[in-house]
Amino acid sequence: MEILISFYDNALIYYPNVFFAVLFFVSILGIILVSIGIILLWKNIKRVIEEIKSTLKQIKKIKNNERKRISFVPMIRIFFEKKKISFVCIIKYLTISFVHMIKVTFIRINTALGYIESQAEKIAKKIEKEILIEE
Amino acid sequence: MKKTNVAYLILTACLMYFVFIPKALAIEYSLAWPGILPDSKIYKLKVLRNKIIYKMIINPVKKVEFDLLMADKTIYASKLLVDKGEIVLAKDTALKGENYYSMLVQDYNNALLKGKKIPSLLDQKITLAVIKHQEIFKEMENAVSGEGKKVFQIVDKFSKINYGFIVGLRNPKKTNGE
Numbered sequence: 001m002e003i004l005i006s007f008y009d010n011a012l013i014y015y016p017n018v019f020f021a022v023l024f025f026v027s028i029l030g031i032i033l034v035s036i037g038i039i040l041l042w043k044n045i046k047r048v049i050e051e052i053k054s055t056l057k058q059i060k061k062i063k064n065n066e067r068k069r070i071s072f073v074p075m076i077r078i079f080f081e082k083k084k085i086s087f088v089c090i091i092k093y094l095t096i097s098f099v100h101m102i103k104v105t106f107i108r109i110n111t112a113l114g115y116i117e118s119q120a121e122k123i124a125k126k127i128e129k130e131i132l133i134e135e
Numbered sequence: 136m137k138k139t140n141v142a143y144l145i146l147t148a149c150l151m152y153f154v155f156i157p158k159a160l161a162i163e164y165s166l167a168w169p170g171i172l173p174d175s176k177i178y179k180l181k182v183l184r185n186k187i188i189y190k191m192i193i194n195p196v197k198k199v200e201f202d203l204l205m206a207d208k209t210i211y212a213s214k215l216l217v218d219k220g221e222i223v224l225a226k227d228t229a230l231k232g233e234n235y236y237s238m239l240v241q242d243y244n245n246a247l248l249k250g251k252k253i254p255s256l257l258d259q260k261i262t263l264a265v266i267k268h269q270e271i272f273k274e275m276e277n278a279v280s281g282e283g284k285k286v287f288q289i290v291d292k293f294s295k296i297n298y299g300f301i302v303g304l305r306n307p308k309k310t311n312g313e
Contacts, residue, residue, distance in 0.1 A: 005193050005194055006194065006197070008193070009192050009193060009194050009197035010197070012188050012191055012192060013188070013192070013197060013200060013201045013204060016184060016185075016188055020184070
């Protein structure tokens with residue numbers, strides 16, 4: 001190490017112009033190599049950016065379609081497939097699922113009531129017919 | 136009779152030491168070529184480069200070596216300026232050259248404080264350089280008249296003081312009166 005330091009000091013004292021010229025060329029070479037590296041990496045960076053853009057588009061599509069979907073399960077499946085899990089998203093989809101559940105339950109109760117009504121009407125009609133036949 | 140002989144011998148030895156040896160040594164020592172002189176437009180750039188180099192040197196002993204080289208170059212540049220007839224600039228340059236020697240004293244002290252040993256060759260060079268510098272200052276004194284002469288005398292005095300410091304650092308016990 002001391003020999004190296006001594007060599008460096010001697011070069012600096014006795015050949016300062018050569019030392020600074022070498023330093024200058026080495027720094028230029030370094031800049032060129034770094035810029036080439038950046039250019040080569042830029043393609044990969046571009047690809048990654050495009051991928052991110054496409055996933056963002058898909059997420060936007062899912063958001064637009066989420067109101068139209070009755071079932072929230074496939075939506076959440078895509079959501080997990082894309083690995084877009086965050087606290088805000090989970091809260092959001094839990095509230096959506098809760099609203100969907102209430103909606104479905106209301107519709108089912110409605111249909112059940114309608115079914116009971118129709119059945120009751122049928123029974124009533126049957127009873128009416130039987131009474132008429134007896135009379 | 137014997138006492139006078141001994142005294143005579145000591146006196147001649149002293150004369151030999153103070154008169155002949157320094158001159159003989161001064162002939163051996165040659166100053167480095169200064170390159171660009173202070174009257175050049177790019178001299179400021181050179182000074183900046185030298186300041187950067189001074190900051191970049193790691194080894195304290197090498198700093199001493201650098202100071203010596205700078206002192207040599209600057210004093211030689213001063214002599215060249217006198218030869219050119221630029222006395223005002225030569226005076227400033229001589230003072231700056233001696234300032235480099237003052238820096239050398241400081242760096243010499245720092246190197247010793249850091250436990251570094253000054254090589255004997257460098258030590259010898261420092262001594263020879265002082266003799267050479269003083270020789271040049273004397274030459275410039277003779278070449279210049281009036282106020283310029285006074286400045287070179289002062290610089291010569293500084294040179295002697297600085298060398299006194301170096302001697303003191305070499306033999307700290309003797310200077311302390313022990």
